[in-house]
Amino acid sequence: MKIGLIGTGLMGQPMTLRLKQSGFDVAAYNRTRSKLEPLEKEGVQIVDSVTNLIQQCDCVILMVTNAEAIANIILTDDVKQRLKECTILQMSTISPQQSRTIRDEVLAVGGEYVEAPVLGSIPQVKEGSLQIMVGSTPEQFRQLQPVLECLSSEPIHMGEVGTAAATKLAMNQLIGSLTTAFSLSLGLVQQEGIDVEKFMSILRQSALYAPTFDKKLQRMVNLNFENPNFPTQHLLKDMLLFAHTAEQRGMDASLVQSVAKVAQKAIDCGLATQDYSALYVAVNSVYSDPSARKNKAK
Ligand SMILES: NC(=O)c1ccc[n+]([C@@H]2O[C@H](COP(=O)([O-])OP(=O)(O)OC[C@H]3O[C@@H](n4cnc5c(N)ncnc54)[C@H](OP(=O)(O)O)[C@@H]3O)[C@@H](O)[C@H]2O)c1
Numbered sequence: 001m002k003i004g005l006i007g008t009g010l011m012g013q014p015m016t017l018r019l020k021q022s023g024f025d026v027a028a029y030n031r032t033r034s035k036l037e038p039l040e041k042e043g044v045q046i047v048d049s050v051t052n053l054i055q056q057c058d059c060v061i062l063m064v065t066n067a068e069a070i071a072n073i074i075l076t077d078d079v080k081q082r083l084k085e086c087t088i089l090q091m092s093t094i095s096p097q098q099s100r101t102i103r104d105e106v107l108a109v110g111g112e113y114v115e116a117p118v119l120g121s122i123p124q125v126k127e128g129s130l131q132i133m134v135g136s137t138p139e140q141f142r143q144l145q146p147v148l149e150c151l152s153s154e155p156i157h158m159g160e161v162g163t164a165a166a167t168k169l170a171m172n173q174l175i176g177s178l179t180t181a182f183s184l185s186l187g188l189v190q191q192e193g194i195d196v197e198k199f200m201s202i203l204r205q206s207a208l209y210a211p212t213f214d215k216k217l218q219r220m221v222n223l224n225f226e227n228p229n230f231p232t233q234h235l236l237k238d239m240l241l242f243a244h245t246a247e248q249r250g251m252d253a254s255l256v257q258s259v260a261k262v263a264q265k266a267i268d269c270g271l272a273t274q275d276y277s278a279l280y281v282a283v284n285s286v287y288s289d290p291s292a293r294k295n296k297a298k
Helices: 012-021 033-041 050-056 067-074 096-108 122-127 138-151 163-191 196-205 211-222 232-248 254-271 276-283 290-297
Strands: 002-006 025-029 059-062 087-090 112-115 131-135 156-159
Touching: 002 012, 002 050, 012 025, 012 033, 012 122, 012 138, 025 033, 025 050, 050 067, 059 067, 059 138, 067 096, 087 096, 087 138, 096 112, 096 163, 096 232, 112 131, 112 138, 131 138, 131 163, 156 163, 163 196, 163 211, 163 232, 163 254, 163 276, 196 211, 211 276, 232 254, 232 276, 254 276
Parallel strands: 002 025, 002 059, 059 087, 087 112, 131 156
Antiparallel strands: none
16 A cells, blocks of 8 residues: 655654655655655655645545645645545544545545544654544544554544544643643742742642643743644644534533633744743743743743
């Protein structure tokens, strides 16, 4: 089976490399050519257009920003004509409704569509320990298992298309809400002059503790959001997708709307492409000014 990969950003690049190093026949395409250079050096076949990639591959993985990017890439008339003999393995984070709409368009031209969003980031891609949630028919899941198992020790078949996308948004809602909640508590503790380690030792012993708190603690304390695995702008996208999806189901999504506002504020502070733990800056306004952050970091 020849695998194509479209979107060689933060996640797509190591995914392509892992598939290649695991012995898959892999080709890649990216809108910005320069991001393909490291892959070319590793012997990945580089293809100059989406149509060429789709023509050559049995399965094409999409790892791009959002549903709009997916539509621009595969739902043009030119590309749609060539989807007949190809399975689209959509791994970006999009909403269940967006996923079902794209599936319908792909099916209408005789192609196959599987959604497989992932939990985990660059380190998990490199060690093949992503958590992959799959929305597909049982038969599609079985056929794609070798590819999925290269990236995850235990890909999980959730159900039909839409179920995996919804599960992924449910997980990311927790990322945004927990990070905002922790940023607030940590900020208050610091403002009151309390020893952060004492606070953490109580938190760690309590039922309220989540491992993500320790994962992000040093970044927040040091105001260091450089070299992100998952940037603030993607978290905002996911909070808005969750809120929209929940509201369509008649739920009260005001909590997530507030988290989205916090993420937008972090972006307004110039932290769009920095690690999402930059939400800390948005709730601790004392650091919204870059010079205040610089002084604190010294
Ligand atoms: N980073 C993580 O830790 C992580 C974890 C789980 C899930 N995800 C999800 O995975 C997806 C990719 O994330 P990432 O972190 O790899 O993002 P990224 O580094 O920002 O890369 C985005 C990719 O999408 C491409 N793209 C965007 N708009 C496009 C368009 N209109 N036409 C063609 N290509 C377009 C970009 O191409 P250019 O290079 O030309 O801009 C780039 O290859 C997102 O949905 C994200 O939410 C990310």
